[in-house]
Amino acid sequence: xxxxxxxxxxxxxxxxxxxxxxxxxxxxxxxxxxxxxxxxxxxxxxxxxxxxxxxxxxxxxxxxxxxxxxxxxxxxxxxxxxxxxxxxxxxxxxxxxxxxxxxxxxxxxxxxxxxxxxxxxxxxxxxxxxxxxxxxxxxxxxxxxxxxxxxxxxxxxxxxxxxxxxxxxxxxxxxxxxxxxxxxxxxxxxxxxxxxxxxxxxx
Amino acid sequence: xxxxxxxxxxxxxxxxxxxxxxxxxxxxxxxxxxxxxxxxxxxxxxxxxxxxxxxxxxxxxxxxxxxxxxxxxxxxxxxxxxxxxxxxxxxxxxxxxxxxxxxxxxxxxxxxxxxxxxxxxxxxxxxxxxxxxxxxxxxxxxxxxxxxxxxxxxxxxxxxxxxxxxxxxxxxxxxxxxxxxxxxxxxxxxxxxxxxxxxxxxxxxxxxxxxxxxxxxxxxxxxxxxxxxxxxxxxxxxxxxxxxxxxxxxxxxxxxxxxxxxxxxxxxxxxxxxxxxxxxxxxxxxxxxxxxxxxxxxxxxxxxxxxxxxxxxxxxxxxxxxxxxxxxxxxxxxxx
Numbered sequence: 001x002x003x004x005x006x007x008x009x010x011x012x013x014x015x016x017x018x019x020x021x022x023x024x025x026x027x028x029x030x031x032x033x034x035x036x037x038x039x040x041x042x043x044x045x046x047x048x049x050x051x052x053x054x055x056x057x058x059x060x061x062x063x064x065x066x067x068x069x070x071x072x073x074x075x076x077x078x079x080x081x082x083x084x085x086x087x088x089x090x091x092x093x094x095x096x097x098x099x100x101x102x103x104x105x106x107x108x109x110x111x112x113x114x115x116x117x118x119x120x121x122x123x124x125x126x127x128x129x130x131x132x133x134x135x136x137x138x139x140x141x142x143x144x145x146x147x148x149x150x151x152x153x154x155x156x157x158x159x160x161x162x163x164x165x166x167x168x169x170x171x172x173x174x175x176x177x178x179x180x181x182x183x184x185x186x187x188x189x190x191x192x193x194x195x196x197x198x199x200x201x202x203x
Numbered sequence: 204x205x206x207x208x209x210x211x212x213x214x215x216x217x218x219x220x221x222x223x224x225x226x227x228x229x230x231x232x233x234x235x236x237x238x239x240x241x242x243x244x245x246x247x248x249x250x251x252x253x254x255x256x257x258x259x260x261x262x263x264x265x266x267x268x269x270x271x272x273x274x275x276x277x278x279x280x281x282x283x284x285x286x287x288x289x290x291x292x293x294x295x296x297x298x299x300x301x302x303x304x305x306x307x308x309x310x311x312x313x314x315x316x317x318x319x320x321x322x323x324x325x326x327x328x329x330x331x332x333x334x335x336x337x338x339x340x341x342x343x344x345x346x347x348x349x350x351x352x353x354x355x356x357x358x359x360x361x362x363x364x365x366x367x368x369x370x371x372x373x374x375x376x377x378x379x380x381x382x383x384x385x386x387x388x389x390x391x392x393x394x395x396x397x398x399x400x401x402x403x404x405x406x407x408x409x410x411x412x413x414x415x416x417x418x419x420x421x422x423x424x425x426x427x428x429x430x431x432x433x434x435x436x437x438x439x440x441x442x443x444x445x446x447x448x449x450x451x452x453x454x455x456x457x458x459x460x461x462x463x464x465x466x467x468x469x470x471x472x473x474x475x476x477x478x479x480x481x482x483x484x485x486x487x488x489x490x491x492x493x494x495x496x497x498x499x500x501x502x503x504x505x506x507x508x509x510x511x512x513x514x515x516x517x518x519x520x521x522x523x524x525x526x527x528x529x530x531x532x533x534x535x536x537x538x539x
Binding site: 003004005006007008009010013014016017020021024 | 276281283323325326327342344346349350353357362363364365366367368371374375378409528
């Protein structure tokens with residue numbers, strides 16, 4: 001352009017204009033910063049409120065328990081159960097306990113039969129519990145009756161009177177016997193003193 | 204938030220405010236990829252006299268218009284009607300730029316008889332045929348005019364980045380948009396209601412400037428303004444009381460006298476380009492051609508830009524010319 005721009009804007013006015021624009025820019029940036037800060041603060045406050053609510057739930061759970069040890073004991077029990085279940089799944093532990101077997105056999109004892117000894121052994125192959133019972137019976141019929149009850153139970157297999165002889169017990173003539181049987185590990189405890197074979201048979 | 208939207212974002216449109224004698228005009232234009240100018244905004248308000256502060260109602264209206272147009276915070280170029288300027292040409296001995304600026308200032312104060320603290324003075328170097336001397340165009344404008352204009356613009360929400368003489372701004376626009384203005388000897392005349400400014404250009408280089416005061420409004424209804432800015436280079440003329448070509452005879456005759464002073468037969472202008480409201484009048488162009496013997500044509504600033512509404516004649520030439528500076532700057536930046 002051949003004719004230069006003859007600018008009549010005084011330098012102080014130019015500075016004033018720049019100052020005004022700077023003020024506006026600073027004001028805008030301030031507003032933006034304020035809005036941003038408010039947004040971040042609101043977000044932080046909301047997050048803190050949610051965290052506090054979660055904390056209160058845990059606190060109330062702990063406070064409702066009698067003592068903290070009880071809760072810990074509960075956790076320990078649960079862990080033991082889970083560990084046992086895990087071992088069961090690995091076949092390292094029988095599904096039934098010896099006490100259930102003893103309770104069931106005791107429940108089947110006729111009136112004139114008394115057990116004097118018992119041996120329980122768990123074997124992995126096949127998975128079963130070997131039970132050897134020793135005892136005395138008032139008469140041979142009582143022994144046979146006991147043997148029938150055991151054999152009639154679905155929880156017991158291979159009921160055999162391995163030994164039977166006449167003996168004396170507390171000054172009376174009795175039949176001393178040894179009965180062996182085995183219990184598959186898939187049986188279930190239905191109610192105290194009774195057991196039945198689980199559906200699906202022996203694993 | 205709308206008040207700030209133009210502050211942080213890069214301004215792509217060029218905004219100009221023209222404090223013309225007949226109206227206050229504001230225009231915002233954008234340059235399209237194909238080089239055409241598109242008007243985003245163009246509004247006109249009643250004239251705002253700059254010899255006093257803009258009154259509150261006018262300022263409110265101006266602010267509302269600016270805000271409505273979404274120009275808040277925009278940088279803008281301001282043009283002031285030529286009759287508010289003192290304009291003269293001077294010859295000084297050749298000297299360096301610093302000395303020239305000081306001498307030009309001193310010369311302007313001396314010629315215009317003004318107080319140095321009350322005026323804003325600018326100068327432009329012109330070609331000089333006399334060896335060992337340099338020619339200068341001297342312009343001065345009272346500071347209160349500048350102050351009133353900047354206060355009005357700033358109060359409206361715009362940020363002024365330059366203030367220019369309307370005739371010079373119109374010439375800038377014509378240089379960009381009017382074909383053939385940069386070759387040969389061209390007479391450019393910017394006509395305002397109270398003053399006409401004649402600028403002679405040789406191959407685009409400004410050679411001669413002369414202002415001619417008179418009642419040059421289209422309808423001829425305005426009372427001739429009280430001559431407060433008479434200078435040695437401004438001649439008050441009595442226009443003919445006629446709606447026909449005779450009405451422009453005094454302007455044409457004065458133009459002829461100016462041309463005779465500045466040109467000889469070999470350097471007589473090839474053609475004359477006229478801007479300003481009366482440039483669309485056939486009688487004016489015919490009279491100029493008849494008296495000066497130069498083909499005269501309107502600068503046609505109305506067609507420089509596209510928009511929803513057509514612009515009225517060449518009244519927007521100064522505003523468009525001022526805005527064109529930013530358009531050119533933006534284009535150069537984009538090209539770089």
